[in-house]
Amino acid sequence: MTAVETGLTGTLRLTLEKGAAPPLPLAETPDALITFGFDPDLDRAAEVALLAMMRRIEVLSGLDAEAAYRLCSLVADLRVTQLVNQRKGVHAVLPRWVADELPASRHPR
Numbered sequence: 001m002t003a004v005e006t007g008l009t010g011t012l013r014l015t016l017e018k019g020a021a022p023p024l025p026l027a028e029t030p031d032a033l034i035t036f037g038f039d040p041d042l043d044r045a046a047e048v049a050l051l052a053m054m055r056r057i058e059v060l061s062g063l064d065a066e067a068a069y070r071l072c073s074l075v076a077d078l079r080v081t082q083l084v085n086q087r088k089g090v091h092a093v094l095p096r097w098v099a100d101e102l103p104a105s106r107h108p109r
Contacts, residue, residue: 061102
């Protein structure tokens with residue numbers, strides 16, 4: 001069972017890319033790129049979110065895993081998404097201005 005819970009006012013655009021489904025949800029806002037991690041252990045959920053952000057940086061920029069890790073350690077923010085059930089959630093947030101400055105950035109605006 002899957003649910004989306006949010007308290008917001010705005011317009012959402014869901015994009016379905018055939019054959020390109022990521023293993024976990026990804027989100028973008030005008031200000032950030034966001035990846036998610038879920039696991040019964042909060043530390044593992046944070047690790048999953050961070051690894052997903054590193055992978056996203058690698059794909060968007062061509063940076064290697066080590067460079068993506070260094071970038072995340074400087075500018076990515078980890079935030080708790082949920083603690084209400086057995087699966088804890090964490091999301092990693094990369095500011096849009098950083099994403100837009102990535103080398104060879106193929107990130108759409």
